[in-house]
Amino acid sequence: MRLTILINGSDPTVSHDYAVLWLDTDQRRWSREAHQGIDLPPWGELRDEGGVTTLCAPSTDAPLCTLRGLHVDRKQRVSAAQGDAAWTAVRNRAPTSGFWRLQAVDRQNVRAENSVFGN
Numbered sequence: 001m002r003l004t005i006l007i008n009g010s011d012p013t014v015s016h017d018y019a020v021l022w023l024d025t026d027q028r029r030w031s032r033e034a035h036q037g038i039d040l041p042p043w044g045e046l047r048d049e050g051g052v053t054t055l056c057a058p059s060t061d062a063p064l065c066t067l068r069g070l071h072v073d074r075k076q077r078v079s080a081a082q083g084d085a086a087w088t089a090v091r092n093r094a095p096t097s098g099f100w101r102l103q104a105v106d107r108q109n110v111r112a113e114n115s116v117f118g119n
Contacts, residue, residue, distance in 0.1 A: 001024075001025045001072065001076050001105065001106065001107050002022055002023065002024050002105075002106040003022070003023040003025065003072070003078065003102060003104070003105055003106075004021070004022055004023075004033075004103040004104040004105075004106075005020070005021045005022075005023060005067065005070075005100050005101070005103065006018060006019075006020055006100065006101045006103050007019045007020075007021065007038055007067075007085050007087070007098060007099070007100050008098050008099055008100075008101070009037070009038070010097055010098045010099070015037065016036065016037070017036060017037025017038050017098075018034075018035065018036055018037065018038060019032060019034070019035040019038035019040055020032070020033045020034040020035065020103070021033065021040075021055070023046055023053070023055075024046075025046075025048075025072045025076075028045055028046055028047070029043060029044065029045055029046060030043060030045070030046050030055050031043040038087065038096075038098075040064055040087065041057055041058075041064070043058065044056050044057045044064065045057075045059070048070075048071055048072060051068070051069055051070075051071045051079065052066055052068050052069075052070070052071075053066070053067040053070040053071065054066050054067075055067070055087075064087060064088060065085060065086065065087035065088075066085065066086050066087075067084075067085050067100045068083045068085070068086075069082075069083030069084070070083060070100065070102075076107060078102065078105060081101065081102045082099060082100060082101040082102065083099070083100055084097065084098075084099060084100075085097065085098050085099055085100040
């Protein structure tokens, strides 16, 4: 299953920073599809523990971004459609907070034309 998530800063009416992410719950990976101002790497790995989804860089456990309230259970039910987000900017390492919102849920097996994950 793939989720499309929008992350915004704490006040999107003032700051237009955003990131659109695809979360692949089957492969346990994520990719950055579009962004401005929210500086995350192009892709990484995800962990889902205790109602918090953590996005990490490839092959590391250090969290880059946390999405509070986001959990996908074994029956592919998504726990929430929005919640708090916190991330650390890659360039200046500054902790930042804002919000995430679920944009789309794709339960079909999708094979990306140009997958960064490869098989």
